[in-house]
Amino acid sequence: MASEILMMAEVLSTEKAVDRNVIFEAIEAALATATRKRHREDIEVQCVIDRKDGSYTPYRVWEVIEDDAELEFPSKQICISAAKEHDQDLVVGEFVKEELEAVPFGRIAAQAAKQVIMQKVREAERNKISEEFEPRVGEMLSGVIKRQERGDTIVDLGGVEALLPRNRTIQREGLRPGDRVRAILSEVKQNNRGPQLVLDRVTPQLVLALFRTEVPEASENIIEIVGAARDPGLRAKIAVKSNDSKVDPVGACVGIRGSRVQSVSNEINGERVDIIKWSEDPAQFVINALAPAEVESIMVDEDKGAMDVIVDESQLSLSIGRGGQNVRLASELTGWDINIMTYEQANEKLEEESSGVREMFMAKLDIDADVATILIQEGFSSLEEVAYVPREEMLEVEEFDEALVDELRQRADDALVTLAIQKEEMLKGADPADDLLGMDGMDETTAKFLAINNIKTMEDLAEAATDELLEIEGLKISEERAQELIMIARRPWFEEMGIDPDAEEEVEESA
Structure with a gap:
């Protein structure tokens, strides 16, 4: 039996790539379970395996409790006064151990031991997957497509399977078993079967990661790939800048005869990628992002985070793009709300x-x-x-x-x-309620303006819409601050309904 234990630990440790101590702990748990089943009484058992020769010793264990405490489990608990007859140094919470005879186990007991061992091994494998991949969320991984399941794709990352959901796959992308594919690890979900790695091929982060892989200057920090925006499978825009005046960041990303940008495009199902030169001047950055359309003039509204971009009538459709694609991607890339218009408009x-x-x-x-x-x-x-x-x-x-x-x-x-x-x-004459005055982020002037417009309590504010606050005459407040105040007022609602307050954007949109 001792040699079999050592062999089992060695084989499982090698096959499953799990630490030998984890295997030994699993075998000890299995031996304890099997020993417990050999006794008619419901007892607590521990087994200790000698890591060198494989021999093991089973112990019956009692938990030490106070003398005046009720014995809920007489076969597993012992009072402190009785425990001290075994060892004077024992204290409440420790255990009294009594060695049991190590006897060979039959076929049924061995099968039960095997089940416990495999369960522990699976738990160890799951923990190892979580420990390895949770720090890598947001990183690009490469794997081979293993199979399709109800529209989703299972990807083998090298001994570990990951899920590429259908809604995170590029449309009209013909993925087949055996194809190698790269994707961003978006999350590690925990479920009844253990950790589930979830991949994403539609996130803009994939384009950034692909260019950083294909462009050596990016990995050497000679150029920086600042950001990206995508319409997956159709078109993407990336913003780049150079930390070396001698290096053209756009040319570096395009590569000789377009080799680098073509390599990235091939990886994302032929998606067209526009490479935009980043500028610290927001207006110039927007002009660059709207390329190939030509901009005549631009008006910036910093308070609203918006720009009115004026183009010639002949450039209107090009600047907007099919279905608004060009202006939408430019807006996502730059972070500005872009309004395209002609001189007349x-x-x-x-x-x-x-x-x-x-x-x-x-x-x-x-x-x-x-x-x-x-x-x-x-x-x-x-x-x-x-x-x-x-x-x-x-x-x-x-x-x-x-x-x-x-x-x-x-x-x-x-x-x-x-x-x-x-x-x-x-x-x-304003008379705001105390809860409105004392609300986080509220000041007296704003509270009084709200009060004279019949928003006197936190409940009133929680029921208000952003537009209502923006329309209050004399109240100088940005849309962002109005939304923030409303969401703070709604926190009691979230707590009462058990809703995560971080989901505020969805709640605000539904309002």
Whole structure:
């Protein structure tokens, strides 16, 4: 029996690539189970195997408990006073051990031992998979397609199987058993069968990883592949920059006669890849990202994170792309909301926006439409700008003299003071509830503005929509902050329903 134990440990350790100590612990558990079954009484058994000669010793074990504690399991527990008769040094929580006779096991007992051993080995294999692959989530892995299961693909990563779900496979991609494929490890899911490795071939991270593999300059940090956006199987855009002025980042990624970009394209089912030069100037970056379309001019709205891109009528369809693909990918790549328009559309939008500003200037500064129009043409869009822009800068306006500039500045200043007083008077009557005032991220002014618009409690705010907050006159708040405040107010809902608060985007969209 001793030699068989040593042989079993050696064989299983080699075949399953599991540490020998894990195998020995599994065999000890199996021997303990088999020994326990040989006794009519429900006892607790431990077995200890000598790692050198394979011999083992079974022990009957009692847990030491307090004298006044109830013996729930008399065959497995012993009071401290009785335990000290065996060993004076024992304390509550330790164990009394009594050696049992090691007897040979029959066929049924051996079969039971084998089942326990294989279960422990499977657990060890699962733990090993988790330990090996959880740190590698987000990494590109290579494997061979083993089989198809209900539309999903099983990939052999070299002794370990991974799942490539159908919805993470490039459309119209003809994957067949035996094909080698590369994908991003997106997650390690735990289920009843153990860890499940999940792969992804539609994530933009795959394009980044492929270029970093194909382009030596990227691995040497001579160039950086900054980001990517994809329409899987159809088109992708990547942004690159160079850390060496002598190296062209676009040319490095394209390769001689397009060899490098073609290699990446072949790996992702012929997906067309546009290589864009990154720029620290957001406007220039957007212009580059919209290539091959030519941009005439661009207007940036940093507050809204948006850009109005003006193109010639002949470039409109090219800049937008089929189904909006080009502008959508450019927007994802740059992180800006891009609006493509012609000169005519831009003028219509500008006139619409200007009319509101013009009316405001005419009313607050008591000026005619001509003077208001000149202010707008010179880039003024608020009373604060008129009041606080340096006097010398306003004097550069050809149509303005010193007297007019001083008068405009004074009127703007008076209008701002009047608005401030009106705002203060209006907020005096506001009565926000204590829970709204004390809410995380809330300030008194915002709470009062909400209160005078019938949003007086956290519950009221939780029921509000982002647009409602943005439409409150006098409340200067960004869309992002409005969403944040609403989601904070909804936290009690999440806790009550057992919903993860991190799923806030889905909740906000459904609202």
